[in-house]
Amino acid sequence: MTKEEYIEIAIDTMKKGDADAAAANMNNAIADGIDPAELLSEGYSAGIREVGDLFGKGRMFLPELMLAADAMKAVSAIVEDEIAKKGGTSEKKGVMVLATVQGDVHDIGKGIVASLIKTQGVEVVDLGRDVPAAAIVDKAVELNADLIGTSALLTTTMGEMKVLEDLLKEKGLKDRFKTLVGGAPVTERFAKRIGADAYGEDASQAVSEVVRLLG
Ligand code: B12
Known part of the structure; x- marks a missing residue:
């Protein structure tokens, strides 16, 4: 799948507040060589902001916001693991x-x-x-x-x-x-x-x- 397709699914999983589908999409994208930090920001973060806007307009409610937050946390945990795996500099700055x-x-x-x-x-x-x-x-x-x-x-x-x-x-x-x-x-x-x-x-x-x- 292309990056754009992963982004589209990411936004959709946030709107549905579906943590399992959100995590599966991120894992598939990583396996496909997509940069997880980019997918997080262009897909999931954009999706949760849309949820926030709908909530602000009274078209989504707190339970839905909480489901989206849980889905976002599941995805963030995967990205954090990926970042940790890649490591960085060991010199303490x-x-x-x-x-x-x-x-x-x-x-x-x-x-x-x-x-x-x-x-x-x-x-x-x-x-x-x-x-x-x-x-x-x-x-x-x-x-x-x-x-x-x-x-x-x-x-x-x-x-x-x-x-x-x-x-x-x-x-x-x-x-x-x-x-x-x-x-x-x-x-x-x-x-x-x-x-x-x-x-x-x-x-x-x-x-x-x-x-x-x-x-
Ligand atoms: C998820 C969410 C929740 C979750 C939070 C779960 C959690 N553990 O974090 C829950 C459901 C608990 C929640 C509760 C509430 N929420 Co809320 N929430 C959101 C939502 C949809 C997304 C926030 C988010 O996680 N974004 C994704 C992350 C990746 O983005 P980010 O947080 O912006 O962080 C990025 C940058 O800002 C930056 N950054 C962040 N921190 C830092 C720090 C430093 C040092 C730096 C350099 C950069 C940086 O880098 C990050 C990564 O790129 C926003 C909508 C929005 N547009 O932000 C509303 C929103 C913030 N919430 C809102 C409201 C009103 C509430 C509640 C008052 C609702 C209620 N009636 O109870 C409560 C407040 C509770 C409280 N006392 O804090 C409003 C705020 C409106 C306002 N003008 O202040 C928003 C804007 C929704 C809306 N449109 O109405 N919320």
Whole structure:
């Protein structure tokens, strides 16, 4: 099958919230030599965004959103395994603390970002989701991290990224850690406005920004 056909099926499995069919399509595509990260972003991520739009318009409901999320997680797990199998550099280039901000449970994109950044020799300490800014800063200090990455998917929680920036300034730690922000509602402009050091639109931009920030 062609890449376009795999993409079409990927989008369809997301709309149906069919985790088994989604995983089977990804496995078949990998066996066919398709790049899993590309299929993830052009197929499955596009599909789950469509589901999100339909949900926003009241044409799909929370149970369907949850099924699509489960299907996305199944596919992400396969891609993460593939990325881990390929390995990356073994030289340790830095430590990054990563979390979804307080009040927000969306963590699928963050997981993808974490696995791609790990391939660059960066140790990623994933604190999970719904994490208060103070806990993120405490962990970064404890681990003497180089970078702090945060993810937010809700317009109501992205303000937590500013809380984090303000906390770093208040504690005199702003120069000690580079900060990177991302997530669907976050923009480059927002990142600049709150004083974050970098913004990544997707996982591959997250990687290039991490590499740039670590010099
Ligand atoms: C799946 C999903 C869920 C799942 C989440 C499961 C999970 N474990 O993550 C469930 C069902 C639990 C859920 C719940 C809710 N959701 Co929801 N959800 C989505 C959906 C459909 C997809 C998100 C996703 O996984 N995308 C796929 C990944 C791969 O993409 P991504 O997250 O954007 O990540 C990429 C980039 O953004 C970037 N990135 C992400 N993080 C980071 C971090 C860094 C540092 C960097 C550099 C880059 C980066 O790289 C990633 C990979 O390329 C979105 C729709 C959308 N358009 O985003 C709605 C959406 C985000 N949800 C929404 C809403 C309203 C909710 C609920 C409030 C619904 C409710 N009534 O309960 C709750 C909120 C719960 C909470 N407190 O957080 C709204 C938000 C609207 C708004 N304006 O804020 C959306 C936009 C849907 C909509 N159109 O209405 N949701």
